[in-house]
Amino acid sequence: MTTWQGWHRFATTDPVAPPRPGDPPRTTEERLAYHSSFVTIRTPAIHALATQVRTLMILGRHQQTTARPSLIVTGPAAAGKTTALLNVGRTCHLAHTRKNPPPPGSAHAAVPVAYVLVPPGATAKTLITEFARYLGIPTTARMTQTQITEAVCHTYTQAGVQLVMIDEIHRLNPRTTTGAQTADLLKDLSERLPATFVYAGINVTETPLFSGTRGAQLAGRATLVDCGPLPARHGNSEPFREVITDIENALDLQQHKPGTLPRQAPYLHQRTAGRIGSLTRLIRQAAITAISDGTERITKTTLDTIRLDHLAETHHRPHTRARSR
16 A cells, blocks of 8 residues: 555455345355455544544645644554554545546546555655655656655645655654654655645654654644553443444354353453454454354354464463462
């Protein structure tokens, strides 16, 4: 999705949908493929991010003199940051193309959204080259960073890019020379492009991105959206159990009893530490296992057999104390 063709294909392809009453039963292969891709669960973070992006895009639409306000999506690994980012980007893309269809006979679709990954060990030149690659802007090894930046700013403005999403922003370290130059490049782009910038990364507030003069500039312009672990209880609500219920309602299993997974909310919260990415992966793997072995239902016994990502397993591993003799 880090090229326009790939992003356009992602944004315009209908996402998978859960089974509806009255639909003909799917084949085993179709159900395995469905649980592999699965639906996007609307978490509080996705709702908050969508609201903030919509508001800031309106706020910055007519701002000309300074950089538009931006957003930073932060949180631990496997907390659903990229999923939330891509979901909001797709919504923005579809909303814009509905309102601004290409003229009759035109083969050029609107380019409202750009999605860029910060490469490992990014320098200002390698990052601006990623911006160029997204829209297929030709570059050569002899081109300077300034030349590529000029081409990017001109092409992005002409293409009408309104939302720029930059993922893996935690890879930048402004305390190093190359990191400082790369951070300055992002500041320059945010001032020259008529677009709203959204950055996403792991625990961004704990990285050098928020320290020093450059960090203060970024923090002063950015609203923070925290994709932290879902709490088991928040006031009178139980957000983690509600998400489990939504996931269970989207399953396509022939013998699964509704309510089984919400009853396991304390166990699931302990295993996943409330991380939505770890939770959906655990349940999807359990569903695929249930289809493969013919049980067609998920139980705690099934969940116990599923190995999770290393981060979740490390958190879940019980602490042991040596016995004194």
